Amino acid sequence: MRRPRGIFVPLLAVAALAGAAPAAADATTTLHLDGSTAAFPLLELLTAKYEAVEHHHVKFIVGQGGSSVGITDVANGTVNIGDAAAPPTSSNPAGLYFYPIARYFVDVVTNPANPISNLTTAQVQAIFERKVTNWSQVTGSSLSTTIDVESRTSVAGVLTTFASDFLLGKTSLVWPGATQWSSEALLQKSVEGDPNSIGFLSDYNAITKKLNDVAFNGVAGTVANVENGTYPAVADFYEVTKGPARGYSASFIGWIQSSKAAKKIIETGWLPLTSTKAVSG
Amino acid sequence: MLDRVRRPWSDHSAERLLGAVACLLAVGIILMIVFIVRGAWPTFSHEGLSWLGSGGSPDSQLGAMAYTSSKPPPSAFVVHAWPLIYGTILTAGFAVLFALAISLAASIFIVDFAPPLVRRTMKPIIRLLAAVPGVLYGLVGILVLVPLINKYLVTESEQQSVANVIQLTGGGLGITIVLVTLMITPIMTALITDALESVPRAWREGAIALGLNPLRATLAVSLRAIRPAIIAATGLAAARAIGEAIVVSMVSGGNSFAPNPADGKIFFFEPVETLGSEIVRVAEDLGAPAVHSTLYAFAALLLFSSFALSLSAYLVKLPLRRYQVSS
Numbered sequence: 001m002r003r004p005r006g007i008f009v010p011l012l013a014v015a016a017l018a019g020a021a022p023a024a025a026d027a028t029t030t031l032h033l034d035g036s037t038a039a040f041p042l043l044e045l046l047t048a049k050y051e052a053v054e055h056h057h058v059k060f061i062v063g064q065g066g067s068s069v070g071i072t073d074v075a076n077g078t079v080n081i082g083d084a085a086a087p088p089t090s091s092n093p094a095g096l097y098f099y100p101i102a103r104y105f106v107d108v109v110t111n112p113a114n115p116i117s118n119l120t121t122a123q124v125q126a127i128f129e130r131k132v133t134n135w136s137q138v139t140g141s142s143l144s145t146t147i148d149v150e151s152r153t154s155v156a157g158v159l160t161t162f163a164s165d166f167l168l169g170k171t172s173l174v175w176p177g178a179t180q181w182s183s184e185a186l187l188q189k190s191v192e193g194d195p196n197s198i199g200f201l202s203d204y205n206a207i208t209k210k211l212n213d214v215a216f217n218g219v220a221g222t223v224a225n226v227e228n229g230t231y232p233a234v235a236d237f238y239e240v241t242k243g244p245a246r247g248y249s250a251s252f253i254g255w256i257q258s259s260k261a262a263k264k265i266i267e268t269g270w271l272p273l274t275s276t277k278a279v280s281g
Numbered sequence: 282m283l284d285r286v287r288r289p290w291s292d293h294s295a296e297r298l299l300g301a302v303a304c305l306l307a308v309g310i311i312l313m314i315v316f317i318v319r320g321a322w323p324t325f326s327h328e329g330l331s332w333l334g335s336g337g338s339p340d341s342q343l344g345a346m347a348y349t350s351s352k353p354p355p356s357a358f359v360v361h362a363w364p365l366i367y368g369t370i371l372t373a374g375f376a377v378l379f380a381l382a383i384s385l386a387a388s389i390f391i392v393d394f395a396p397p398l399v400r401r402t403m404k405p406i407i408r409l410l411a412a413v414p415g416v417l418y419g420l421v422g423i424l425v426l427v428p429l430i431n432k433y434l435v436t437e438s439e440q441q442s443v444a445n446v447i448q449l450t451g452g453g454l455g456i457t458i459v460l461v462t463l464m465i466t467p468i469m470t471a472l473i474t475d476a477l478e479s480v481p482r483a484w485r486e487g488a489i490a491l492g493l494n495p496l497r498a499t500l501a502v503s504l505r506a507i508r509p510a511i512i513a514a515t516g517l518a519a520a521r522a523i524g525e526a527i528v529v530s531m532v533s534g535g536n537s538f539a540p541n542p543a544d545g546k547i548f549f550f551e552p553v554e555t556l557g558s559e560i561v562r563v564a565e566d567l568g569a570p571a572v573h574s575t576l577y578a579f580a581a582l583l584l585f586s587s588f589a590l591s592l593s594a595y596l597v598k599l600p601l602r603r604y605q606v607s608s
Contacts, residue, residue: 066566067565071568193424197450
């Protein structure tokens with residue numbers, strides 16, 4: 001048969017190739033998450049546990065990208081749930097629901113070669129606003145080198161939390177000449193590799209032997225001090241959904257907020273919440 | 282129907298299939314351009330081309346944008362991207378120059394001077410290097426090289442001298458150029474080596490017989506013959522260099538400063554950001570429409586720069602075609 005088939009057959013072949021992959025998926029449901037780099041380690045643990053609890057009927061794909069990426073993606077419908085490290089702001093798309101899942105706190109960190117034990121509000125402000133440039137001007141440091149200020153790009157949830165308690169709520173006060181990292185991990189590696197540096201991290205990334213955690217106004221950043229209310233710079237991680245959470249997203253968020261297994265995981269590096277009321281943004 | 286699928290395809294069907302794939306590719310590229318230009322449109326309509334100019338720090342401007350509302354007023358789109366454009370030109374320009382020198386020397390050695398055993402080992406190694414994912418260089422850079430530069434090359438007095446404007450942490454223009462050079466040299470070397478090998482041996486041997494020494498013969502005959510290939514390789518490498526984003530964002534110092542050549546040695550330690558690395562770093566702020574549009578405008582500029590690069594490489598090659606052996 002020599003009937004000309006035109007371009008239709010080749011196109012059909014391409015379409016068949018493209019269609020083959022999704023058809024292979026079985027009855028399990030896949031939830032896509034992305035967002036906060038600070039919340040990522042927690043979400044990795046929680047989703048792995050939830051997959052086991054649900055006998056693998058639910059699967060997760062967890063990405064990162066930053067709080068705002070999570071918020072944008074969930075608003076566009078690219079992901080089912082966004083992860084955020086700060087509460088909603090006025091520039092967020094409308095109709096999003098923020099469900100708090102765990103509490104974290106922010107620590108000021110230095111290299112172990114510069115073991116400062118305590119900084120006051122005034123000292124932190126002076127360093128991050130670049131009113132002092134040399135460690136010799138900072139009481140408590142034995143170095144006499146130039147300070148390297150390590151910060152985050154503008155709307156990192158952790159930067160917002162840091163500024164709200166250490167810098168009078170103004171992220172814009174951070175010296176524009178500071179190094180601005182796009183993720184917690186990059187800032188962490190940078191402070192680990194540079195004896196003259198100072199930065200800030202969420203507690204899970206801050207509490208390691210390779211970093212020196214600085215107490216703030218005489219109060220060390222510990223779980224106990226957060227629980228008794230003496231340590232500032234505390235904020236919540238949120239799971240963000242478009243409209244109120246429904247279906248599998250709702251059961252996953254409900255499981256995080258109420259189950260003992262999830263609470264146990266949260267307690268390994270973060271703090272469980274007492275109130276879990278959703279905030280709509 | 283099944284019977285027909287099982288039969289081997291006639292040449293006719295193969296031709297159509299290949300044609301369809303090629304058409305899909307063209308459609309994909311057009312869609313991508315439309316998508317990027319549409320995303321960038323608010324910036325172009327509010328700012329015209331003035332956003333290409335200089336004034337202030339792009340980091341701060343993008344940071345301020347992140348806090349404008351979800352329906353930003355025209356005033357929210359103000360950005361002056363010159364430090365990033367300058368940074369892109371600096372890093373890509375230096376890297377392409379260094380890579381060109383290194384890859385020319387390496388290919389001449391491999392093709393015309395290396396003993397057969399060395400040639401047989403070098404060629405696969407260079408192809409392997411060309412395939413190394415760039416992010417590996419970034420990891421080595423941030424974990425090993427940046428701390429070393431900070432410790433041994435940047436002095437305390439140099440840091441103090443600029444302490445009110447920027448900080449020298451080891452990451453910066455110099456290490457960025459080194460890593461981008463490392464990333465583009467293998468592919469350039471592989472392309473130029475292939476071209477040199479395709480020069481007929483008789484041409485070069487004839488030149489030697491006429492009394493030129495082997496190096497002069499290579500320079501005068503082989504290199505002249507492969508000029509179009511060298512230009513094509515440079516264009517390809519330059520396009521990769523201007524678009525390199527992840528590695529640059531890891532080692533460039535994390536600040537959209539415009540390095541000043543008048544600062545002497547410090548110039549190479551000063552932080553820098555390129556258009557690509559700024560997109561990576563600020564992607565976290567994409568939730569704000571003003572940032573969204575600005576980053577798309579950066580992407581559009583990168584896209585058109587690479588089109589311009591390949592077009593100008595093509596135009597430069599045209600008059601050289603006369604003696605070419607391959608391109």
